[in-house]
Amino acid sequence: MNWKKHDYDDIPGTYVFDGERAHPSYALNKLLFSFNEDDNRKEFDQDPAAYCDKFNVTGKYKQAVLENDFLGMLRMGANIYFMAKMAVPRGTSVQDAGAAFQGITTAEFQQNLLDKGIGLEEKLKNRGDYWNG
Amino acid sequence: MAKIIGGITSSHIPAVGNAISNNLTQDPYWKRFFDGYGPAKEWLEKAKPDLIIVVYNDHGLNFFLDKVPTFALGCADMYENADEGWGLKPTAPFKGNAPLSWHIAESLIEQEFDICTCQEMKVDHGFVNPIRALYGDHEVWPVPAIPLAVNTVQHPVPTAARCLKLGRALGKALESYPEDLRVVIFGTGGMSHQLQGERAGIIDVEFDLECMDKIATDPEWITQFSNAEIMRRAGTEGIETIMWLVMRGALADDAKVIHKHYHAPISNTGAGVLVLENPDAM
Numbered sequence: 001m002n003w004k005k006h007d008y009d010d011i012p013g014t015y016v017f018d019g020e021r022a023h024p025s026y027a028l029n030k031l032l033f034s035f036n037e038d039d040n041r042k043e044f045d046q047d048p049a050a051y052c053d054k055f056n057v058t059g060k061y062k063q064a065v066l067e068n069d070f071l072g073m074l075r076m077g078a079n080i081y082f083m084a085k086m087a088v089p090r091g092t093s094v095q096d097a098g099a100a101f102q103g104i105t106t107a108e109f110q111q112n113l114l115d116k117g118i119g120l121e122e123k124l125k126n127r128g129d130y131w132n133g
Numbered sequence: 134m135a136k137i138i139g140g141i142t143s144s145h146i147p148a149v150g151n152a153i154s155n156n157l158t159q160d161p162y163w164k165r166f167f168d169g170y171g172p173a174k175e176w177l178e179k180a181k182p183d184l185i186i187v188v189y190n191d192h193g194l195n196f197f198l199d200k201v202p203t204f205a206l207g208c209a210d211m212y213e214n215a216d217e218g219w220g221l222k223p224t225a226p227f228k229g230n231a232p233l234s235w236h237i238a239e240s241l242i243e244q245e246f247d248i249c250t251c252q253e254m255k256v257d258h259g260f261v262n263p264i265r266a267l268y269g270d271h272e273v274w275p276v277p278a279i280p281l282a283v284n285t286v287q288h289p290v291p292t293a294a295r296c297l298k299l300g301r302a303l304g305k306a307l308e309s310y311p312e313d314l315r316v317v318i319f320g321t322g323g324m325s326h327q328l329q330g331e332r333a334g335i336i337d338v339e340f341d342l343e344c345m346d347k348i349a350t351d352p353e354w355i356t357q358f359s360n361a362e363i364m365r366r367a368g369t370e371g372i373e374t375i376m377w378l379v380m381r382g383a384l385a386d387d388a389k390v391i392h393k394h395y396h397a398p399i400s401n402t403g404a405g406v407l408v409l410e411n412p413d414a415m
Contacts, residue, residue: 007361013331016369018288022198033197035218080329080370081192081286085218095401098333109334113398116336120397127342131169131394131406 013101017079025077031055031065032073032082041089068092071100135233135310138180138317138414139388140380141173142348143263144404145189145321147219150262153270154221166404169394170266173408176391177267179415182317184230184277186303188379189259189321190285192217195251201287202249204299206241207280208234212256224261224270228277233310237279240306246299256280263321285322285373293363293375294356300382307383320380324395326402327368334401340366341403342395344374349390349407352381370402377407385411 003020015021022029031052034040044051052062064072070087074080074097084094099109124130149166152158158167194217196202210231214223238250260280268275281303284290291299300318307316324341327333344367347354355363355378364372381388392408 007359008364011332011361011365013333014327014364014369015330016288016364017286022287026198029198033193036194036216038216038220041218074329079193079198079286085193088219094328098328098401101329101331101333112334113336113401116338116403117397120338120395123338123342124395127346129390129393131172131392133165133168 015074015077017077021077022079025061025079027056027058028061028065028073028076029079029082031057032078032086035085070097074101135307135312135314135316136414137304137307137383137411138182138315139176139391139408139410140318140320140384141177141263141267141409142320142323142377142380142405142407143266144323144399144402145259145262146400146402146404147258147262148400149266150221150258153265163399166396166399167266169396169406172392173394173406174267176408176410177317180317180410181315182276183314184233184279185264185317185319186279186281187260187263187319187321188281188283188376189263189319190373190376191282192257192259192286194257195255196282198287201284202282203284203291204246205249205251205254205282206234206238207254207256208238208250209252209254212254212260212278212280214257214261215255217257224265225272225274227256227264227274229279230277233312233314234279236310237303237306240309241299241302244302244305246302254280254282259321263319267319281379283376283379285376288360290360290372291375292356292360293358293378296375296378297352297356297382300379300384302382303379304383318380318383320377322373322376323367323371324374324403324405325367325371328370328401330369332368335368336397336401336403337366337368337371338397338403341397341405344377345393345395345405345407348377348381349393349409352378381409384409387412
């Protein structure tokens, strides 16, 4: 029994959320999904380890949850949107996670994004049919 | 007969909603992004739709990974926004149109799009933020809305070609609805961005602009790309742009381009607003 190969497997630095990733991380993602409910967030905060046990989140997955290791969770197959439900209220934004993946600061990550917009207005002017203020 | 007046695309990222909630739309970072919505808002005021259909993806509010419908249609009288885990105050609920939804579901299934029908459907930022960007915030929303969710979260996700065909089937479904109703379709999400992995933070402005140009005038162009090819260029979350094709497919081939606005970066993404109007619609 092997997981099927995909054309997207060799995109560098990219973990496409497919069955191969979603299957082993199902319990972890279910725990993260539960944080939509405020009562669940409170229950988790009172006893994180017991909450993991309740969701059958064990071993390295449980350790990552208990240590707020969001990067570790993503590497183990947490879905980014589900991870954000836990990380964002704890002060880790999606941009913080992106920066951590690259080993740079969030400020550097944000600057790299801003650099993508350099020359944009000129580019749009040249194309002619775009709104430009 | 229901009539499709046109379509609008919009980013739906959470940061857009936060900027509106925190009155930051004229802040230097946000000003150009939001100002570019001006002509789209003016067109909407003139178009005066009786109803909008919002094509978006759920990000883990209504659907968990236990059941992931490829295409899901709201078939209820009311749709509620809710806490997505961040403790934000939900927006006012959205009024739907159940008889129209069920007509669309029936027509789509007759046309071999076996859509998932939802009598309860919570709508998340993907649905809410484009409406907030285009209508502003309201205690009672000025227009009823029907959610049409596309899975872009857990692969396999549908191809761009399939989304375009769904749009064409949606157009036929609306044309065959007996009641007079003016409809505008929102295609949301995108454009290029990637949130996870060492490649997080990519934005491909050239690809985004080409997508905007081609989706407006020659949407078949994008169907040459597999989802792997789109993700290679536009990032894993950039795949959301395929949802624009549902809107585009529902419109006439010769729909007129009213407005094109592109901005990057906004949060982690390239963001595009495209307003298309059907011939003889106004």
